[in-house]
Amino acid sequence: MRKRGPARLDGEGLWEYALRLLAGRAHSAGELREKLRRRAERLADVEATLARLKESGYLDDRKFAESYAVSRLENQRMGKARVLADLRQRRVAPALAERSVRKVYEDVNEEELIEDFLRRKYRLAPREGLFQEDKDLAAAYRRLARAGFASGNIVRVLKKFARNPELLDAFEPPEEGPEEEA
Numbered sequence: 001m002r003k004r005g006p007a008r009l010d011g012e013g014l015w016e017y018a019l020r021l022l023a024g025r026a027h028s029a030g031e032l033r034e035k036l037r038r039r040a041e042r043l044a045d046v047e048a049t050l051a052r053l054k055e056s057g058y059l060d061d062r063k064f065a066e067s068y069a070v071s072r073l074e075n076q077r078m079g080k081a082r083v084l085a086d087l088r089q090r091r092v093a094p095a096l097a098e099r100s101v102r103k104v105y106e107d108v109n110e111e112e113l114i115e116d117f118l119r120r121k122y123r124l125a126p127r128e129g130l131f132q133e134d135k136d137l138a139a140a141y142r143r144l145a146r147a148g149f150a151s152g153n154i155v156r157v158l159k160k161f162a163r164n165p166e167l168l169d170a171f172e173p174p175e176e177g178p179e180e181e182a
Contacts, residue, residue: 006038011045018049022058026068029054029061030091065092065100073104077117080105082148114149114157131162 009017014036021027021035029050036046053059065087072078072086080101087097121143122130131137137158144154 008041009039009045010041011048014040014045014049015052018053019058022053026064027059028064028087028090028092029059030093032059034091061092061096062100065097066104069101069104073108077113077120077147079110079113079144079148079150081150082146085148110149110153111157114144114153115160117144117147117149118157118161131158137162 017039018032018036021032027035032053033046033050036049037043040046050059068087068090069083072083083104084097084101087101088094092100118130118140122140131140140158140161141154144158145151
C-alpha cells in the first residue's frame, strides 16, 4: 500500500491552513511560502494567499524580523550574528534582516551582554574559579561565538574572567569593522 502525502489544498484551503500556521507562531513570508507550496493544488494560489495575508495585516516581514530580534535579545541574550543567521534561516530577506538587527541592537553594549551571558550560563561556578583550565576557556569562547558575539568582544570579556588571560592574546583578531559586527 502506497503512503499518501497531505491533501492538496485549493485557494480557500490554503488561506485556512496559513491562518492555522500563523495562529501557532509567527512566520516570515518565505517560511510560509515554502509550507504553502507543499500543500497547494496550484502554485498561483500560494502567491494569492500570501498577498491576501499581507493585505489583511497578518504577514509582515519587517515586524516579524524586529520582534524576533527583540525576543532573542531580551529572552536569550544572543549576539547580533546569531540573530541575523537565524533570521536568514527563517527566509527573511538579508537586507531586511540586517536592518532589523541593527535597529534592535543599536544601543546594546555587546561586552555587557557577553558578561550577562556568562553569568547566566555559569551561575553556579564562582567567578574566581570560572576558567581555571585552558580547555574551559576555549569551550567558553566557542559557546560565545555560537551565541553570535564578535570575536574581539569575546576575547576582551574572557580576559576579565580567565586565570591565564595571556592565552587569549593569540585569539584576538584585528579590530572589527562595521560590516563584520552585524
